Amino acid sequence: MTRSDQLRAMSEEHSAHNYHPLPIVIAEADGAWVTDVEGRRYLDMLAAYSAVNFGHRNPRLVEAARRQLDRVTLVSRAFDHDQFGPFVTELAELCGKDMVLPMNSGAEAVETALKTARKWGYEVKGVPAGQANIITFDGNFHGRTTTIVSFSTDPDAKDSYGPYTPGFRTVPYGDVAALKAAMDDDTVGVLVEPIQGEAGVNVPPSGFLRAVRELCAERGALMLADEIQAGLGRTGTTFACDHEDVVPDVYILGKALGGGLMPVSAVVANADVLGVFKPGQHGSTFGGNPLACAIGREVVAMLRTGEFQERSRELGAHMHRRLGELSSDLVQEVRGRGLWAGVELHGRARPVSERLMELGVLAKETHETTLRLAPPLVIEREDLDWALDQLETALKG
Numbered sequence: 312m313t314r315s316d317q318l319r320a321m322s323e324e325h326s327a328h329n330y331h332p333l334p335i336v337i338a339e340a341d342g343a344w345v346t347d348v349e350g351r352r353y354l355d356m357l358a359a360y361s362a363v364n365f366g367h368r369n370p371r372l373v374e375a376a377r378r379q380l381d382r383v384t385l386v387s388r389a390f391d392h393d394q395f396g397p398f399v400t401e402l403a404e405l406c407g408k409d410m411v412l413p414m415n416s417g418a419e420a421v422e423t424a425l426k427t428a429r430k431w432g433y434e435v436k437g438v439p440a441g442q443a444n445i446i447t448f449d450g451n452f453h454g455r456t457t458t459i460v461s462f463s464t465d466p467d468a469k470d471s472y473g474p475y476t477p478g479f480r481t482v483p484y485g486d487v488a489a490l491k492a493a494m495d496d497d498t499v500g501v502l503v504e505p506i507q508g509e510a511g512v513n514v515p516p517s518g519f520l521r522a523v524r525e526l527c528a529e530r531g532a533l534m535l536a537d538e539i540q541a542g543l544g545r546t547g548t549t550f551a552c553d554h555e556d557v558v559p560d561v562y563i564l565g566k567a568l569g570g571g572l573m574p575v576s577a578v579v580a581n582a583d584v585l586g587v588f589k590p591g592q593h594g595s596t597f598g599g600n601p602l603a604c605a606i607g608r609e610v611v612a613m614l615r616t617g618e619f620q621e622r623s624r625e626l627g628a629h630m631h632r633r634l635g636e637l638s639s640d641l642v643q644e645v646r647g648r649g650l651w652a653g654v655e656l657h658g659r660a661r662p663v664s665e666r667l668m669e670l671g672v673l674a675k676e677t678h679e680t681t682l683r684l685a686p687p688l689v690i691e692r693e694d695l696d697w698a699l700d701q702l703e704t705a706l707k708g
């Protein structure tokens with residue numbers, strides 16, 4: 312038995328994670344590349360689902376973390392620390408908003424946004440107690456807490472976790488008429504992924520986000536944009552909502568905000584919205600800790616240069632051009648934006664991701680038939696071309 316087989320057997324036997332992993336055990340990573348325990352190198356075309364947008368162990372981010380590790384990493388939430396004010400100020404500025412509420416995981420940030428919308432609905436909009444509703448979309452993925460899975464439409468994510476949290480209405484993604492029909496005076500928010508990631512990189516019809524924005528304004532509901540996977544450079548702009556010049560009321564951020572080093576998430580909105588929380592009403596032990604803030608500040612500084620958005624735009628256009636030229640009969644459709652693609656196949660995507668792995672490229676299926684590609688935004692053009700060559704080979708079977 313190889314070391315790799317031993318380690319895989321241990322995780323299969325003793326771990327309750329069930330991500331249906333590819334048969335690889337990663338030991339090291341650098342930039343867009345990872346190395347397994349046997350010393351084989353692979354190009355990472357998934358980037359931890361957009362959490363390593365800036366590459367594995369990005370030197371700037373590692374340096375920021377190191378500096379902070381030598382100073383202070385965690386304080387009681389009862390005390391302020393010198394990274395907090397600058398982090399919330401700089402992130403608010405990047406988003407063009409007034410206030411930031413830092414959390415840790417994406418799901419926590421989504422929960423925070425849902426609580427914000429309800430509290431705002433009751434205290435500002437004047438919705439009668441217990442009547443608030445929030446609209447969500449078919450195919451959504453916003454995390455795995457009991458409330459969030461209550462409005463999931465994926466049986467794997469949802470089944471056997473009831474009773475479910477009430478107060479959500481789910482309509483087809485991209486369907487403006489259905490959204491309009493579902494909204495009423497008690498609607499406090501519309502929770503939307505500007506591009507659905509886990510559902511298979513589903514890009515909504517052009518004008519959809521603008522219509523959501525307008526309907527929210529008309530009905531006095533908050534537009535809650537879950538940019539956890541789509542945001543922070545992934546689609547070629549800072550936020551995926553930017554493609555339609557849409558500014559939501561609430562940005563929900565995570566994944567890449569932690570620079571691939573640690574979980575950092577946040578909810579960002581104006582003071583008339585996030586200001587509904589008074590001291591003691593919401594928080595987290597680790598949310599906004601000094602290490603997270605130091606890393607988050609560096610992420611914001613890197614995004615401010617526009618360099619990563621530009622790479623995603625240019626390399627993404629190249630990637631989509633090449634994907635569009637794939638001659639395989641297996642390929643049904645290619646969706647996506649920037650360095651992000653869902654390649655819809657006529658058959659199962661799993662065998663293709665397994666063949667790709669043998670060829671030295673890591674990508675993964677989402678649902679049965681979609682192959683998702685989301686390389687780190689630091690990927691070199693030659694490496695990207697090489698990965699796409701391997702994809703062509705893998706599709707030949």
Ligand SMILES: Cc1ncc(COP(=O)(O)O)c(C=O)c1O
Pocket residue numbers: 360416417418419421452453454455504508509537538539540541565566
């Ligand atoms: C759009 C979106 N929202 C929320 C989440 C949940 O984030 P986390 O896994 O950090 O809780 C994810 C994770 O994939 C996501 O893609």
